Amino acid sequence: MRSTLTLMAGVAAVAVSAAMVNAGEMGKYPPLAPLGEPPIPLDNKQSDAKVELGKILFWDPRIGGDASTACVTCHEPDQGWAFGDSLSRGYPGTVHWRNSQSVINTAYLGQLFWAGSAASLEKQAPSAAKGAVAGNGENDVMETRMAFIPEYRVRFKEVFGTEYPLIGDAWAAIAAFERTLIVNDTPVDKYLAGDKSALSEEQVAGMELFNGKAGCIQCHNGAQATDENYYNLGVPPAERWEEDGLAQVTFRYELYAKGVTQEMYRKLKDDPGLYFRTKEADHMGKFRTPPLRYTAYTAPYMHNGSFWDLREVVEFYNAGGGENDFTDGTMAATKSDLIKPLGLTDEEMDQLVAFLEAFSGDELRVDPPELPPYEALASE
Amino acid sequence: MKISRFKSGSVTLGAALMCATVLAGPVTAEDMALGPVVGPEINEAKAALGKRLFFDVRLSGDAAISCATCHQPDKAFSDGLALSLAYPGSKGFRNTPTLVNTATAANWFHDGRLGTNLNDVTRESITEDYSMNMDMRLMQERIKQDPVYVEMFEAAGYGEPSNGSVRKAIPEYLNTLISKNAPFDTGSMSEAATRGQALFEGKAGCVSCHNGPRLTDDMAYNTAVPDNPEIWSDPMRHMTYAAFASFMGVENYMNVRRDVGAQIIRHPVDGSDVGKFNTPTLRELKYTAPYMHNGMIATLADVVAFYNNGGGDDVNKDERMKPLGLSDAEQADLVAFLEALSGDPLTGPEYVWEDEIPTNYPAIENWRDVSN
Numbered sequence: 001m002r003s004t005l006t007l008m009a010g011v012a013a014v015a016v017s018a019a020m021v022n023a024g025e026m027g028k029y030p031p032l033a034p035l036g037e038p039p040i041p042l043d044n045k046q047s048d049a050k051v052e053l054g055k056i057l058f059w060d061p062r063i064g065g066d067a068s069t070a071c072v073t074c075h076e077p078d079q080g081w082a083f084g085d086s087l088s089r090g091y092p093g094t095v096h097w098r099n100s101q102s103v104i105n106t107a108y109l110g111q112l113f114w115a116g117s118a119a120s121l122e123k124q125a126p127s128a129a130k131g132a133v134a135g136n137g138e139n140d141v142m143e144t145r146m147a148f149i150p151e152y153r154v155r156f157k158e159v160f161g162t163e164y165p166l167i168g169d170a171w172a173a174i175a176a177f178e179r180t181l182i183v184n185d186t187p188v189d190k191y192l193a194g195d196k197s198a199l200s201e202e203q204v205a206g207m208e209l210f211n212g213k214a215g216c217i218q219c220h221n222g223a224q225a226t227d228e229n230y231y232n233l234g235v236p237p238a239e240r241w242e243e244d245g246l247a248q249v250t251f252r253y254e255l256y257a258k259g260v261t262q263e264m265y266r267k268l269k270d271d272p273g274l275y276f277r278t279k280e281a282d283h284m285g286k287f288r289t290p291p292l293r294y295t296a297y298t299a300p301y302m303h304n305g306s307f308w309d310l311r312e313v314v315e316f317y318n319a320g321g322g323e324n325d326f327t328d329g330t331m332a333a334t335k336s337d338l339i340k341p342l343g344l345t346d347e348e349m350d351q352l353v354a355f356l357e358a359f360s361g362d363e364l365r366v367d368p369p370e371l372p373p374y375e376a377l378a379s380e
Numbered sequence: 381m382k383i384s385r386f387k388s389g390s391v392t393l394g395a396a397l398m399c400a401t402v403l404a405g406p407v408t409a410e411d412m413a414l415g416p417v418v419g420p421e422i423n424e425a426k427a428a429l430g431k432r433l434f435f436d437v438r439l440s441g442d443a444a445i446s447c448a449t450c451h452q453p454d455k456a457f458s459d460g461l462a463l464s465l466a467y468p469g470s471k472g473f474r475n476t477p478t479l480v481n482t483a484t485a486a487n488w489f490h491d492g493r494l495g496t497n498l499n500d501v502t503r504e505s506i507t508e509d510y511s512m513n514m515d516m517r518l519m520q521e522r523i524k525q526d527p528v529y530v531e532m533f534e535a536a537g538y539g540e541p542s543n544g545s546v547r548k549a550i551p552e553y554l555n556t557l558i559s560k561n562a563p564f565d566t567g568s569m570s571e572a573a574t575r576g577q578a579l580f581e582g583k584a585g586c587v588s589c590h591n592g593p594r595l596t597d598d599m600a601y602n603t604a605v606p607d608n609p610e611i612w613s614d615p616m617r618h619m620t621y622a623a624f625a626s627f628m629g630v631e632n633y634m635n636v637r638r639d640v641g642a643q644i645i646r647h648p649v650d651g652s653d654v655g656k657f658n659t660p661t662l663r664e665l666k667y668t669a670p671y672m673h674n675g676m677i678a679t680l681a682d683v684v685a686f687y688n689n690g691g692g693d694d695v696n697k698d699e700r701m702k703p704l705g706l707s708d709a710e711q712a713d714l715v716a717f718l719e720a721l722s723g724d725p726l727t728g729p730e731y732v733w734e735d736e737i738p739t740n741y742p743a744i745e746n747w748r749d750v751s752n
Binding site: 267 | 438469470524627741742751
């Protein structure tokens, strides 16, 4: 089995001998495209009432363990609907173990979280609300809390027809709200739809690099600018794991909670990414290609927030990525063959950054909802 | 053996014997004898470790509370509140029971839902969402990050810190919490208390349930203690109870408006276990007011008066709950006896971890070079 894998890797290396995408290869990748309207699952249709309910729930810290941590706590609208630190803040008494991702345009994704562990927004929400270093909530408590909020009883009954709110319906409502967090009128969307004045010359040059010399399109393709596939780029391990006791606690907790082998629990010093889900050795260190939309607002970048601005990210790629425990053979050697030095000039890197910024559009802000209070049920 | 003490409750004794036999093997007259509580042998290193864990807030999900938040040493490891605190975001619906002598109990929690051992009690208390809401896997990794614990686990013979060993060490600490120097045990009771004991074992019939060294038969009965209305008027208490009832499989839990007590264990369809609560220990009562499973009775005099009146009103009330016809003086004697069952407070370094426990975590400096 091992020799087959090695052989396959070798073939891939030969096939893509340089990151540069030549004209003949361009057609291999779905082109960048205007985003259009998000897909809506048949089993969770949108309605104004459901979206409004989901919005309130998104802000409500009672949907969590100690009533301190809401969805919005780590997905803050003024921080790109993400969290502006390398590792997300985590539940009180903890720090999270990965960078918080933006909620914007997640409606289009088929795989949520950095290792794609949730296949829908309806599944992502409970996973975040219940994880010990995220929301640390439990279903019974979260569900019964909602029953003591009269406004929720009315709203859930209207939307879902239940006497008392059900926690599964809360996730559906939150997902419906998240499907309204769409930014699909960026300069790039306008340009790709035919408005050639929407991008500056610098940005157009950046797009050409993106599709050509820089080879970004190989993974960041299609309307979402992601192939939703998994790669190891050699992003270095989070510095905080070496410096911060709290982060070390969480790192080991994830190894324990995600059920790696005893040997892996002892040895791993870097986030094995997709391996957590599949337990396949050749998946170590691989993460899902993130979408590039809205990235102007979501610094820092990468699964562990290693880079603080887009220029740093571009420089990282230009250098041919980096090294981590899964590139140097310490634990594995899974670095993608697509990651090679790009030979971009300073000006070209500026052009790429300018293009990425044009992929972000205006910031999406909403007025925070008013949280409805608890009230006694006993008089009923 | 003073077998005569059982005469007044002979019918009761038979019933208690039958029930208890089913659960915990034959109850002998010796089991029921009043006398000093004898605790288990103690392993000092394990108990010291358990003591530090007991006082460490990092054992709760958000590092806000420790076991000692609700089980305070100067209150005989209760909290002085009618209804307990709970994990932040929830509020309790029962009175915090004492932990003194809990090492020799046969079942735990006011509804008696755990009849196994303190290992399970520890697990339940740490992990339950309304108590400490801790993912024990995260707890283990927190503990491993503290060099003091790493040493203490090693010294205790547990090897590297693990959540399994936490569930052994805390019970070992609880084994040290045994009543000490109660006048009843030292033979230094007042005359009033001595008269009270005679009533306790005779006319008042207390001994039919409150027997053995801890003065409890560890069985559940319905004495018709009034429900605590605050559970239903305070939405945070009510929701905590509703979440509990939902988890415990109580039918129609959103419409329940009383604490169903031991009904959650067997769920008899006729509801006959509704309102049954475990006989509490009568030791250390001096420190553990207010009383009853829901803190509804403020003083021992009121408790005695409650029994003297034959308890409260409930369709399931135990038929032995009858007016006792005790005079004021007799009731005062009973109170004196109850007070004589309290010993020295278990405070001071023998029982309390007095050193500061850090709430942060030092980084492991050569992290990349050492095994996790």
